[in-house]
Amino acid sequence: MSSLEKIAGRRAELDELAESLAKQLAEVDAEREELTAAERVLRRLSEQEAEAAGQDAGLPQQVQVAGRSVLKVPHRREVVDASALRGDYRRMLQIVQAAGGPVMVKDVGAELGIDVVVPGRLEPPRGKLSKLAVRGRLYRLPNGTFTIRA
Template identity: 50%
Template structure:
């Protein structure tokens, strides 16, 4: 038997044994990290479920007005968070906060039964705002005012 060949086989076996040890160590680290990720995933799922349940219980309940479905908005109180408002109203509040200048609503006193659109048309609010170089921010329910409104 060739002693050089036997020496090369022994050296290669030693290299492979060392590589096997390194790979076993890396594999162990990978498995440990995967286990940690599995735990993190379960925690995230539980937290997400809790948040979804909290949001669902905090959402305003639909109601009926005049036979039509409407979203009831919770009364503002010190303990009521903005997150409890419907998303449309949250976007309106965010737009008002981001406005470059003061946000003003001008309205004459009207009976409580007067709709906002009716009051705005009667008092020519949009024309006055345009004359002053201002615009109006409204939800989509105000689309009847004019075609020049901004919906958040």
């Protein structure tokens, strides 16, 4: 075997080794990027947990998932406190409490200043009242009226 053949053979071996190492390096880089992303997510979660621990226990936690708010109406706790609710939900709960008995969606809509003659206008309050019922803050009667859960 001549020197040129030996050099060509060694060059081919080194080319194969370089190709193999390049593949391994690409795999390592991809895994490092995944670890970096996981580290960022864990940091965000730990920051949110730290903020939640510092918040008042009666207030709902504000958690962002994929840039969207989660759980606008918190689950009912031992003490039903309207201050744990946000905006319209708190107002609707106060309206139902003030009614002292079963209340229809159109009555709540009228108290909120919604035009109750147009049926489509009552769907957002109906949905919010239903959420309050699902979360245990209100009770929905079979006839579609809502009352405070005892």
